[in-house]
Amino acid sequence: MSAIYQRARPVRWEDVVGQEHVKDVLRAALSQGRVGHAYLFSGPRGVGKTTTARLIAMTANCTGPLPKPCGECDSCLAVRAGSHPDVLEIDAASNNSVDDVRDLREKVALAAMRGGKKIYILDEAHMMSRAAFNALLKTLEEPPGHVIFILATTEPEKIIPTILSRCQHYRFRRLTPEEIAGKLSGLVEREGVSAEPAALALIGRLADGAMRDGESLLERMLAAGNAITRTAVEEALGLPLASACAALRRPW
Ligand SMILES: Nc1ncnc2c1ncn2[C@@H]1O[C@H](COP(=O)(O)OP(=O)(O)OP(=O)(O)O)[C@@H](O)[C@H]1O
Numbered sequence: 001m002s003a004i005y006q007r008a009r010p011v012r013w014e015d016v017v018g019q020e021h022v023k024d025v026l027r028a029a030l031s032q033g034r035v036g037h038a039y040l041f042s043g044p045r046g047v048g049k050t051t052t053a054r055l056i057a058m059t060a061n062c063t064g065p066l067p068k069p070c071g072e073c074d075s076c077l078a079v080r081a082g083s084h085p086d087v088l089e090i091d092a093a094s095n096n097s098v099d100d101v102r103d104l105r106e107k108v109a110l111a112a113m114r115g116g117k118k119i120y121i122l123d124e125a126h127m128m129s130r131a132a133f134n135a136l137l138k139t140l141e142e143p144p145g146h147v148i149f150i151l152a153t154t155e156p157e158k159i160i161p162t163i164l165s166r167c168q169h170y171r172f173r174r175l176t177p178e179e180i181a182g183k184l185s186g187l188v189e190r191e192g193v194s195a196e197p198a199a200l201a202l203i204g205r206l207a208d209g210a211m212r213d214g215e216s217l218l219e220r221m222l223a224a225g226n227a228i229t230r231t232a233v234e235e236a237l238g239l240p241l242a243s244a245c246a247a248l249r250r251p252w
Pocket residue numbers: 004005006007008009010015016017018019043044045046047048049050051052152153154183211212215
């Protein structure tokens with residue numbers, strides 16, 4: 001069974017928690033057919049950058065009914081499974097040489113195999129070398145009409161200005177504990193497990209802004225098979241129990 005955070009990855013725009021400033025603008029642009037050709041998504045880990053990149057890919061290539069993405073057509077399913085031939089996720093950390101970029105440029109020029117848009121998601125974009133960035137400049141400036149580039153990074157300050165100025169930059173933010181607990185509550189319901197709201201609220205705080213961390217913590221609790229109570233979360237994570245802390249604070 002895949003990890004929760006893989007199964008729980010939103011396949012519809014409504015399922016993306018927070019990030020309204022990104023989501024609303026992108027949704028509107030896509031529904032009016034105004035898709036950009038180069039985006040930069042920056043922000044902390046686990047807050048929805050890859051998720052949003054995949055949603056753009058799905059929306060652009062969905063062959064199902066409106067609203068797009070339908071999440072269920074062949075194209076959407078292939079993007080979800082990571083097997084769509086025209087949606088390429090490239091780890092820039094390990095493909096950062098000038099040769100890699102040359103290779104990429106040649107492939108970019110070819111038409112999409114399934115006739116729709118070709119989407120390149122360059123993860124960890126800050127890891128590319130300066131020479132590789134420079135080799136990419138021209139392609140980013142004028143990619144063929146069927147290509148969308150999405151660069152994702154946790155360190156936007158390392159992206160050189162000439163690249164920055166060619167991309168529409170969206171900054172993702174840390175999620176609030178309430179936003180995280182809210183999604184977790186929907187997930188446990190879907191799994192048919194009951195959980196104390198206080199347990200989910202605690203996980204929401206411990207996740208420190210990252211939905212992925214919240215989901216992994218929840219997964220640990222589910223794997224243990226015990227009821228999801230606040231005490232169980234505290235014990236599993238080796239935290240001082242709230243009851244013990246309260247006892248310490250008592251004046252007698
Ligand atoms: N805003 C969000 N709304 C709902 N779920 C989210 C959100 N952000 C992250 N998630 C959940 O966390 C998982 C990881 O998110 P994602 O891959 O989009 O993170 P990321 O921002 O690309 O992080 P990284 O910088 O580590 O690549 C997703 O599969 C999804 O389940």
